Amino acid sequence: MSVVDRAVPDGPEAVDRPRASTRLELRALAGVLHREWVVFTRYWRSTTFSAVVEPTIFLLAFGFGIGALVAEVQGMAYLEFVGTGVVAMAVLFASVFPAMFGTYVKRRFQHTYDGILAAPIDVRELVTAEALWIGVRSGTYGLAPLLVATAFGLRPGWAVLVVPLIGVATGFGFAAMGIFLSSIVPSIDSFGYVISALVTPLFLLAGTFFPLENLPDWVAAGAVINPLYHTVELVRGSVFGFAGAAPLGHLAGLLAFAAVTWSAAVVGMRRVLID
C-alpha cells in the first residue's frame, strides 16, 4: 500500500466510509453493541444472578408475607398484583444502576469512551447504543419475576408477549436517565443521593407493592409523572387484559420519558466527553 494509493479518497473502499451526517449510523450502533456483548460474555453470570435473584426475593417475600394478610388487591390475588409490579422494579434496577455506575466508571476510571470516540462513532451514537444495550438487557431480566410468579400460579393472557417491549422501552428511558446522571454527578459517591431521593421513591410510589389510591391524594396524583407507574400499569394490563384507551396514555408517558432522558444524556455526555 503506497502513500499515493491512499491519497485517493474516491477509491473503491470509499463505500465503506462514514459520511458526514447527523443521523444515527446503524454500523456505529452495531459496533458499540458488539463491544458490550463481548464484554458481557465475560461477566454475565454475576450480573444475571443479581438481576434475577433480587426481584425474586422481593416477589416471594412480599407475595407470601403480605399475601398472607391481604387476600386481594384491585380484584387480583396479592401475589399476582406484586408479581406484575416487581417486573417494573426489576427493569428499573437492571437499567438505572448499571447506567449510573457503569457509565461513570467507563468514562472516568477506565477511559473506555475516549477509545470508542476515537473511532468513527459520535457521542449520540455512543449514548444511544449504550442505552439500547442496557434497555434490552433489563427488559429481558424483567421477565424473571413474571416467570417466577407464573410458577406460583399466575396465569397471564396472550398480551403478556408485549411485556418484553414494555420492559425495553422502560429500560431504555431509565438507562438514559442513569447515563445523564453519570454526566452531572461530581463524584461516584454522589449516586447515594440519587438512589435515596430518586430511585427509592420511584420504585415504591409506582403501584408496585400497593395501589396508589391508598396514598394521600397529592402523592397519588404525583405518581402520574413517575414513568415506572406507567410501566406497572402496562405490565398489569398485558397480563390481566387491557381496558379502554388508558394504555395508550401510559405508553405515551413512557416514550416521552425515554425521549427526554435520551436527549439529556446526549447533551450531558457530549459536555463531559468532548472538550
Added chain:
Amino acid sequence: MTTISHAIALRGVTKRFGAITAVDRLDLEVPAGICLGLLGNNGAGKSTTMRLLTAQAIADAGTVEVLGHPLPREAKAARARCGVVPQRDNLDEELTATQQLAVFARLYRVPRRERRAAVARALELVELSDRAHTRIDELSGGMRRRLLIARGLVHRPELVLLDEPTVGLDPQVRQDLWSLVARLRDEGTTVVMSTHYIEEAEELADDVAIMARGRVIDRGTPRALIARHAGAQVRELSGDPTELAAVEARARALGLPTRRRGPQVAVLRAEGLDGQLGEGRTRLPALEDVFVSVTGEEVT
C-alpha cells in the same frame, strides 16, 4: 481524483479551557508519509493538539483538516482512517487480546470477512500472536502497551496518532516500540507522535515541532534544528556558581546560548571558540540542547 497535499493542516487553531489557553493560534501542517514528533513539556499543548485531530476537542478558533476532511464536520470520516494510541491504557481488561482487537476492528468498520485476518495481522505486528487468547489483565505492562498500539493499527490507518507512546516503559520495551514505529513510517504511514522524550523524537521523527505554551515555536528535521540552535559543538564548563555566571555573561556577550544544569554550564554553538570561555569538555550537540535553547525550559 483528489490529492491530499497534507495529512494534517491546522491553521490558526486556538483552544481554551476556562482561563487557560492550551493551544494558541497554532499552525501545523504535516505532509503525508512522514513521522512528525511533537516535542514539548507537560502543559505545552501536545495532548490537546492530539485530541483536536480526532475532534475529541473542538477548536474555539481556526480550522482543522485531517486527511482532507474538515473537522469537526467530517470527524467520523477522518477518524475511520486514523489510528489512535492513547497515552492512558484504556484496554478492556476482562477481554482477551483477540477479543479486544475484534471489538475495535468492528468499531473501525473493517469488513466482516476481513476482520479475523486484520486481528491476526495486528497481533503479529506487535509480536503478541502467542498471547492471542490471554486475558488482558494477565499481560505485562509492556505487552499491554503493544496491544494498545495493535488496537490503533487493526484497521490499517493512513495516519497514526501516538500520544506519549513510551511513557513509563523500560528501555528494552521502548526500543521495541521504536522499531515498530520506524516500520510504520517506512511503510508510508503518516505518524504524529507527541513525546517529551528528546531521544524518542531524535530517533524516530523526520520532522520535529517544538511546542511551548500552546504554539509551535520551531520546526525542522532534528539535524536542521540542531544546526540552527546548537551549532556543531557544545562546550561544557564546570565551576562554582560565580564562575558559571561569569561564563554565561561572556557567552551572552558573544551571542551564544547557554544552558545551566547543576554545577555545569553548556555553551551552544561553541565551534568557533578557542579557549575564550575557559577549559571544558567538548561534545556534539543534541536535540535536547535545541529544546532548552528554544523554549528556555529544561526538559521535565
